[in-house]
Amino acid sequence: MWIIRSTCLLLVGWLLVGCTADKSAGERAAEVSRQPRRIESKYGVYYQVFVRSFADSDGDGIGDINGLTSKLDYLNDGDPLTDTDLGVTGLWLMPINVSPSYHKYDVVDYYNIDPEYGTMEDFRVFLQEAEQRGIKVLLDLVINHTSSRHPWFKESARSENNPYRDYYVWAKEGQEGFNLRGRSSWGSRLWHRKGSSYYYGIFWDQMPDLNFDNVKVREEIKAIATFWLNKGVHGFRLDAVLHAYGIFEEPLGTNLREKNLQWWREFGAALEAVNPDVYLVGEVWASARVVAPFYSGLDSLFNFDLAEGIIRAVNSGSTVYANGKDFAVWLEGMYKEFAAVEPHFLDAPFLSNHDQERVMNRLRGDIDRAKLAAGIYLTMPGNPFIYYGEEIGMKGTKPDEEIREPFVWFREAKLPETSWQNIAHNKDTVPWEEQQQDRNSILHHYKRLIRLRQTNEALAKGDFVALESSNDKVIVYGRNLRSGGSARSSVIVLHNLSLEPQEIIVQGEDLSGAKIIFESTGTNKNRVNGVRISIAPLTTVVLQRSAIHAP
Structure with a gap:
C-alpha cells in the first residue's frame, strides 16, 4: 500500500500526537458511532487460554490448537445435563499469530497461525468443534504495535522516503518539540534508535508502535479483523486500548483521549458492518474513571478496579472499601458511571490475568478465600473472564513466564500436559484429574457457580x-x-x-x-x-x- 507521509508530528514533553496528511479521514472518524448495542448474543462466561501452556497434542512440549480442541469437552461438552465440564461459553485465546516470542504479543504476520501452534486447517477444525459445543471464540488482537520483524517495520526503517515510513512514528535527534529521552510512567524508554532516526515504542524496542493518524494503518487493522471474523471468530480481546494515541495524558490542547475514543468507535462500527453481533472487549488498565468513556466504542472493558477491590475485601474481611464506602455502594456508583456512557455496557469482571500475580498468591494460598473471591466475581453483572488454571487453584508470581505456567492436568506429567516452562509454583497444586473426583475441590466450586449463573437469568443478565x-x-x-x-x-x-x-x-x-x-x-x-x-x-x-x- 502506498501512502502520503505525514506533514507534522508534535511531541510536547514526552507525549506523542500524530498529524496525518489526510485530514478528512480524521474528521470522518470523529463522526463515527456504533449502532445501538445488540447485547443479547454477547452474554457468557469466558475462559482466557494461553495456548502454549494449556494442552500439547504432539509431544513437543508446547501447547497447540489441536491440544486445545482435544480439551473442549472439559471446557464445555455441549450437554447442559452433564456436570463433568467447566461450563464456560466463550474462550479468549491469547495471541496465536506468527511471532518470534513465546508470548506472541509482537506479531510478524496477522493473517496466519504461528507454526508452533498449528495450521489454519487446525484452527478451522477448532472453530467448528467449539461452535458445536456453543463456545464463542475471541482472538487477542495486538494492534497497538507490531514486531520489529514485521515486513511493515522493515520497510519503514529502510529510508525516510519509503512508502511504509508513516506506518510508524519516527523522529530525528534534536528535532524541535521531541523529547527523545522521555520514559513512560512505568519507566520504559519511549524512543529507540535505528540508524540516524528514532522510532516510538512504548512497551519495548522490539514492539514499535503503529501510527494511527495514518488512515492506511487504520484500514489495515480493520482488514485484519475482518479476515478473522470471516473465518468464524466471534470477536476480539483488544490489547493496550489506551495507547493507540500517545499515553495517559493530553499535551497542550490536543485531546488524546478523544482521538483514542474516536478510533475505537470507528473500529467497532466497521466490524459491526461485517458481523452485527461482534463482541469487543478491551484492556484499559486504569481506574474506572478512565475506563468509562471507552464504552462508547467497545462492548466490554476489563474491570481492574473491581478485581483489586474483591481481593482487598476478601483479604481484609471487611466490606468497607478504601474510600470509606461500603463495597456494594462503591460498585453501584462505578456501574452508574459506565451506564452514563453506554446504558447497555457489559462489564468484564475477573480476578487476575497473564500480566498479574495469580489470585491464589494474592490470597496467600487460602483455598476458602479463593472460593469466596470466585463467588463474588462470578455473581457480578457482565461477562466474567476466568484465567486458565484459576479454577484449579494454580499459583504464579512474576516474572511473566511463571504466571503462565503449564496447566496441571495430572499428578505425573503426560500428554496433553505441556513442558515448555519448568514448574516453579505449581508442584503442589492438586491436578485437574484429582479435583474432578472431589466434590469439595475449588474446581467443583467453579463448576457450581458457572452452572448457577448460566441457569439463573437474574445472575446472567x-x-x-x-x-x-x-x-x-x-x-x-x-x-x-x-x-x-x-x-x-x-x-x-x-x-x-x-x-x-x-x-x-x-x-x-x-x-x-x-x-x-x-x-x-x-x-x-x-x-x-x-x-x-x-x-x-x-x-x-x-x-x-x-x-x-x-x-
Missing part, C-alpha cells in the same frame, strides 16, 4: 442494586432482571468475608419466602428467618425471591 445491611462483614447486593419496569427474576447475593458466622438484616427487605439456591459452604448452617439471615464463615449464599426493591 440482571442489573445490580446495592443493599444496606446491618453488618460490615457481609457484602450484600441484588441482581434483578427487569421486564416492563418490574423485576422478572431477582436474587439477593451475600458474601460473608469473616472467619466467624454472621447474622445480618437486609434493610428494607422482606425475606419471607426467599429460598437459598446456592451456598458455597456451611450447608445447613445458612438460614433465612424472616428478615434475618445467618451465614457461615467465608461463604457465598444466593437467595431467590420474586422481587427486590430498587431505589
Whole structure:
C-alpha cells in the first residue's frame, strides 16, 4: 500500500500526537458511532487460554490448537445435563499469530497461525468443534504495535522516503518539540534508535508502535479483523486500548483521549458492518474513571478496579472499601458511571490475568478465600473472564513466564500436559484429574457457580442494586432482571468475608419466602428467618425471591 507521509508530528514533553496528511479521514472518524448495542448474543462466561501452556497434542512440549480442541469437552461438552465440564461459553485465546516470542504479543504476520501452534486447517477444525459445543471464540488482537520483524517495520526503517515510513512514528535527534529521552510512567524508554532516526515504542524496542493518524494503518487493522471474523471468530480481546494515541495524558490542547475514543468507535462500527453481533472487549488498565468513556466504542472493558477491590475485601474481611464506602455502594456508583456512557455496557469482571500475580498468591494460598473471591466475581453483572488454571487453584508470581505456567492436568506429567516452562509454583497444586473426583475441590466450586449463573437469568443478565445491611462483614447486593419496569427474576447475593458466622438484616427487605439456591459452604448452617439471615464463615449464599426493591 502506498501512502502520503505525514506533514507534522508534535511531541510536547514526552507525549506523542500524530498529524496525518489526510485530514478528512480524521474528521470522518470523529463522526463515527456504533449502532445501538445488540447485547443479547454477547452474554457468557469466558475462559482466557494461553495456548502454549494449556494442552500439547504432539509431544513437543508446547501447547497447540489441536491440544486445545482435544480439551473442549472439559471446557464445555455441549450437554447442559452433564456436570463433568467447566461450563464456560466463550474462550479468549491469547495471541496465536506468527511471532518470534513465546508470548506472541509482537506479531510478524496477522493473517496466519504461528507454526508452533498449528495450521489454519487446525484452527478451522477448532472453530467448528467449539461452535458445536456453543463456545464463542475471541482472538487477542495486538494492534497497538507490531514486531520489529514485521515486513511493515522493515520497510519503514529502510529510508525516510519509503512508502511504509508513516506506518510508524519516527523522529530525528534534536528535532524541535521531541523529547527523545522521555520514559513512560512505568519507566520504559519511549524512543529507540535505528540508524540516524528514532522510532516510538512504548512497551519495548522490539514492539514499535503503529501510527494511527495514518488512515492506511487504520484500514489495515480493520482488514485484519475482518479476515478473522470471516473465518468464524466471534470477536476480539483488544490489547493496550489506551495507547493507540500517545499515553495517559493530553499535551497542550490536543485531546488524546478523544482521538483514542474516536478510533475505537470507528473500529467497532466497521466490524459491526461485517458481523452485527461482534463482541469487543478491551484492556484499559486504569481506574474506572478512565475506563468509562471507552464504552462508547467497545462492548466490554476489563474491570481492574473491581478485581483489586474483591481481593482487598476478601483479604481484609471487611466490606468497607478504601474510600470509606461500603463495597456494594462503591460498585453501584462505578456501574452508574459506565451506564452514563453506554446504558447497555457489559462489564468484564475477573480476578487476575497473564500480566498479574495469580489470585491464589494474592490470597496467600487460602483455598476458602479463593472460593469466596470466585463467588463474588462470578455473581457480578457482565461477562466474567476466568484465567486458565484459576479454577484449579494454580499459583504464579512474576516474572511473566511463571504466571503462565503449564496447566496441571495430572499428578505425573503426560500428554496433553505441556513442558515448555519448568514448574516453579505449581508442584503442589492438586491436578485437574484429582479435583474432578472431589466434590469439595475449588474446581467443583467453579463448576457450581458457572452452572448457577448460566441457569439463573437474574445472575446472567440482571442489573445490580446495592443493599444496606446491618453488618460490615457481609457484602450484600441484588441482581434483578427487569421486564416492563418490574423485576422478572431477582436474587439477593451475600458474601460473608469473616472467619466467624454472621447474622445480618437486609434493610428494607422482606425475606419471607426467599429460598437459598446456592451456598458455597456451611450447608445447613445458612438460614433465612424472616428478615434475618445467618451465614457461615467465608461463604457465598444466593437467595431467590420474586422481587427486590430498587431505589
